[in-house]
Amino acid sequence: DIQLTQSPSSLSASVGDRVTISCRASQSVSRYLSWYQQKPGKAPKLLIYDASTLQSGVPSRFTGSGSATDFTLTISSLQPEDFATYYCQQSYSTPLTFGGGTRVEIK
Amino acid sequence: QVQLVESGGGVVQPGGSLRVSCAASGFIFSSYGMHWVRQTPGKGLEWVAFIRYDGSNKYYADSVKGRFTVSRDNSRNTMFLQMSSLRAEDTAVYYCTKDVAPAAPPGDFDHWGQGTLVSVSS
Numbered sequence: 001d002i003q004l005t006q007s008p009s010s011l012s013a014s015v016g017d018r019v020t021i022s023c024r025a026s027q028s029v030s031r032y033l034s035w036y037q038q039k040p041g042k043a044p045k046l047l048i049y050d051a052s053t054l055q056s057g058v059p060s061r062f063t064g065s066g067s068a069t070d071f072t073l074t075i076s077s078l079q080p081e082d083f084a085t086y087y088c089q090q091s092y093s094t095p096l097t098f099g100g101g102t103r104v105e106i107k
Numbered sequence: 108q109v110q111l112v113e114s115g116g117g118v119v120q121p122g123g124s125l126r127v128s129c130a131a132s133g134f135i136f137s138s139y140g141m142h143w144v145r146q147t148p149g150k151g152l153e154w155v156a157f158i159r160y161d162g163s164n165k166y167y168a169d170s171v172k173g174r175f176t177v178s179r180d181n182s183r184n185t186m187f188l189q190m191s192s193l194r195a196e197d198t199a200v201y202y203c204t205k206d207v208a209p210a211a212p213p214g215d216f217d218h219w220g221q222g223t224l225v226s227v228s229s
Contacts, residue, residue: 034215043219096154
């Protein structure tokens with residue numbers, strides 16, 4: 001199984017900050033990597049798929065980059081509605097797997 | 108708009124069985140693969156199962172293989188997850204999710220239901 005390791009597991013940031021979240025795969029997943037945002041009590045929401053393709057309706061302040069084993073989600077200017085938990089997920093092979101999550105909190 | 112509505116969750120004893128359903132609308136259900144993803148309370152996400160758009164291929168997480176069965180009825184736009192030999196560690200919110208691309212291998216999840224809670228406890 002492909003393991004996904006996210007870092008950090010949590011971070012504190014202020015509105016307007018640039019935030020970067022890392023996801024490292026235990027083996028190459030090519031560009032089959034997506035990012036999700038989850039708020040408390042809600043289902044996750046797809047932000048980015050194929051490493052860097054922005055899902056329809058997602059603000060352009062979210063960008064994804066990377067390939068093979070190292071990927072990054074960047075929020076260019078953190079907004080109040082962005083405080084949430086973020087997960088990466090690989091679809092290179094089954095079983096599909098998720099990272100452990102990164103909680104973004106208000107500083 | 109795409110809607111996915113899960114139902115059938117509840118409390119079941121260890122070793123018991125339960126079937127959860129997912130009613131889909133707002134897209135051509137018979138063209139898309141569908142998944143079940145679960146989330147343990149307060150914890151992370153775990154992919155459970157995938158069924159191809161036509162039901163011809165199914166994939167399972169090792170943790171549920173042999174105990175859970177995914178199926179679909181394209182005439183009713185509904186997907187099912189039959190769970191048997193349930194264990195305490197199966198306690199979770201079960202989400203029905205739609206794959207991003209039509210007629211594709213298991214991929215990403217672009218729409219999610221609200222989830223249904225399955226609690227395995229004596």
